[in-house]
Amino acid sequence: MKPLKILFICNKSPWPAKEGGPMAMNNIIEGVIAAGNKVKVLAVDSDKYPVGPDDIPAGYRKKTGIEFVHLDLAVRPLPVFLNLFSKKSYHVQRFISKAFEEKLVEILQKEPFDIVQLETLFMAPYIGVIRKYSRAGIVLRAHNIEHLIWKRLCAKSGNVFKRYYLKHLFTTLENYEKLVLDRFDGILPITEKDAVFFKKYCRKPVKTIPFGINPEGRFLPDAGQPENALFHIGSMNWMPNEEGIRWFLNKVWPSVHAKFPNLKLYLAGRSMPRWLLQLQMDNVIVLGEVPDAGDFILSRSISVAPLFSGSGVRIKIIESMGFGRAVISTKTGAEGIEYTDGQNIMIADTAEEFVSAVSCLYKNPEEAARIGNNARQLIERKHNNRKIIQRLEAFYREIL
Numbered sequence: 554m555k556p557l558k559i560l561f562i563c564n565k566s567p568w569p570a571k572e573g574g575p576m577a578m579n580n581i582i583e584g585v586i587a588a589g590n591k592v593k594v595l596a597v598d599s600d601k602y603p604v605g606p607d608d609i610p611a612g613y614r615k616k617t618g619i620e621f622v623h624l625d626l627a628v629r630p631l632p633v634f635l636n637l638f639s640k641k642s643y644h645v646q647r648f649i650s651k652a653f654e655e656k657l658v659e660i661l662q663k664e665p666f667d668i669v670q671l672e673t674l675f676m677a678p679y680i681g682v683i684r685k686y687s688r689a690g691i692v693l694r695a696h697n698i699e700h701l702i703w704k705r706l707c708a709k710s711g712n713v714f715k716r717y718y719l720k721h722l723f724t725t726l727e728n729y730e731k732l733v734l735d736r737f738d739g740i741l742p743i744t745e746k747d748a749v750f751f752k753k754y755c756r757k758p759v760k761t762i763p764f765g766i767n768p769e770g771r772f773l774p775d776a777g778q779p780e781n782a783l784f785h786i787g788s789m790n791w792m793p794n795e796e797g798i799r800w801f802l803n804k805v806w807p808s809v810h811a812k813f814p815n816l817k818l819y820l821a822g823r824s825m826p827r828w829l830l831q832l833q834m835d836n837v838i839v840l841g842e843v844p845d846a847g848d849f850i851l852s853r854s855i856s857v858a859p860l861f862s863g864s865g866v867r868i869k870i871i872e873s874m875g876f877g878r879a880v881i882s883t884k885t886g887a888e889g890i891e892y893t894d895g896q897n898i899m900i901a902d903t904a905e906e907f908v909s910a911v912s913c914l915y916k917n918p919e920e921a922a923r924i925g926n927n928a929r930q931l932i933e934r935k936h937n938n939r940k941i942i943q944r945l946e947a948f949y950r951e952i953l
Contacts, residue, residue, distance in 0.1 A: 556590045557949055560660065560689070562679065563596040563672040564648065566604035568613055571823060571846070572788045573868035575602070575744065577696055577764050578672050584765065584942035586616055588758030594619040595660060597648065599626040601631065601790065615676070624652040637718070642725040644699070648675045654682055661686035664695050668692055670741075674699045675731045690738040690952045693895075694762075697743075700752050701725035701833035705862035706792060730754075739952040743866050743944070744889030754875050758950045763889065764868050777851065779878075781918055783809075783818040783911065786846060786855040797859040797886075802834065803857070804904040809911050810835060818857075818916055821849050850876045854921050855914050860886035861905065871936060874928035879921040881910045891935055895921070897927035917941045 554720040567578035587590050588696050597622040598604055609619060626647050636643040657679055666689040669676060673696055700723045707719035734740065734755035736880070741762045742748045748761045785801075787794040792795055798820065809816065820829065821840045843849045846869075850856070856873040858880060866889030873880050874890075874897070881899045899914070901907040910927075914921040 557585075557667045557946070558591045558665065559585060559593070559670060559889050559949075560666045560670045561592065561594045561596075562676045563594060564656070564675045565602040566596045566598065566619070567617075567730035568604070568609055568673075570618070571842070572695055572791075574673070576868050576872075578694075580765055580938055581670075581694070581762075581942070581945065582617060584646065584938050585945070587939075588946060590946070592617050593664075595653075595743075595924060596621055597626075597653070598623045601626050620656065621785070622656050624648065624650050624651065624653065624891065636725075637721055638825050640725060640728070642729045644726050644767075645673065645675055645729055649678050649699070654679065657682055658686055665689070667953060670694055672696070674730055674733070675782050677729075677736070680733070680736050690949070691736075691739055692739045692949070692952070693734070693737045695740055695742045695747060695751065695905060698730070698747050700724075700730050701750075702793065702862055706796070709796070709861060732842065739948060740947070746888055755802060758869075758952055760944070761934055762941055762945050762948070764871055764937050765941040766932060768875070768933045779852055779854040780817075780818065781855075781915060781921075782853045783915075784849070784935050785818070785857050785859075786821040786843075786849060786873075787821045787867075789826055789829065793860050793862040794822065795829075797861060798810065798829070799826055800861070801857060801859040801907070802832075802837070805907045805911075806834065806836060806837065808904070809907045812908070812912060813915055816911075819849075819853055821846070846872065846941070847876065850878055854878065854918065854925075856880040856882075856912070857907070858886040865889065865906070874933040875927075875936070877922075877925040877929040879914050879924040881907060881914070885939060890909060890931075893929065895924075897924060897931045898925065909932050910914075 563578055567575050567582055569578040583594055594617045656808040665867035669683050669689045670692045672694045702717055707716055707723055710716040731754045737757055739757055740751045740755055740759045742751050743763055745761050748759050751759045789795050817836045819838045821843045823842045825841045832839055850873050856878050858870050860883050867886050870880055881901055883902050884900055894900040899910040901910045
């Protein structure tokens with residue numbers, strides 16, 4: 554079968570894969586290359602996730618042809634205020650750039666592509682340019698239902714002014730999200746739950762393509778003995794992560810620490826906010842960004858994922874499960890994973906349930922190991938990247 558030529562348009566660099574979004578993008582990119590297809594990557598570079606061309610390994614540059622355009626994505630008070638009087642989505646408008654459009658046109662005029670895949674809704678403003686300069690099928694890789702993240706944050710906000718602004722943000726984003734879907738030739742949500750939304754508001758083909766791992770690689774069973782401790786890993790410039798950890802430290806940790814004064818909680822991730830870096834709480838160790846996420850996960854036994862907003866799938870949860878670690882998560886955090894509570898994950902939606910789950914796993918390391926082993930088996934069955942790429946290729950050929 555003839556290899557496909559695929560252009561990936563990314564809202565941030567897929568390399569280095571240090572956050573959920575870049576990890577999801579990179580796994581697909583590496584997967585389709587390994588399957589024999591040709592790939593080109595055009596990515597946004599920003600101060601939020603800065604990556605220069607010289608930072609990319611030569612081998613990765615060669616196989617992806619990756620190029621960057623810098624966009625200023627900083628949140629500035631005046632544009633934020635003025636957007637209150639607009640029906641346009643502030644989130645989407647930040648990604649509209651003449652320089653990015655010019656680079657995209659240059660790439661499309663240089664070579665033909667079979668598929669152009671837009672990573673996240675925020676790259677959708679470039680659909681018109683792609684249609685003008687290419688006959689490729691255009692696919693949306695939907696990492697989340699984007700407006701749902703902000704809708705959930707709005708529902709939980711206790712500040713009336715913040716709630717008013719969040720409502721404006723999610724309403725304008727929701728309107729854009731629903732209107733733009735039919736301009737694509739296909740939609741690739743990351744979870745079956747998200748697929749329900751896209752099928753409701755889109756008449757084009759929708760195919761769930763979950764986040765995948767390579768079980769035969771780094772995720773082979775680990776024979777080491779991890780520290781009997783709690784950990785959380787995730788990018789802290791993603792609001793749901795910061796919101797969840799703040800809740801956990803305020804509502805859960807005091808009770809856990811009173812019951813188990815020797816138990817430690819390790820917090821890792823990029824862009825730690827100042828309040829966390831300056832935190833003074835007994836047995837809470839704030840590490841910030843760690844050199845190797847896998848090594849960090851393997852060195853502790855129990856993952857906590859207190860997420861109450863967001864959408865899509867939490868890639869760091871899948872990673873932790875893939876490494877054979879027991880995970881305690883909310884139902885929202887575990888969305889998109891075909892879990893069985895008490896079998897391959899523990900679900901906790903209240904402070905009391907978190908305390909109970911932590912008590913169970915901390916006092917019974919063999920139970921934590923059992924749930925972790927079951928979690929690994931689930932991820933190997935449902936999130937094998939090689940099988941996922943086969944389904945993705947079939948979808949590409951279907952829409953062509």
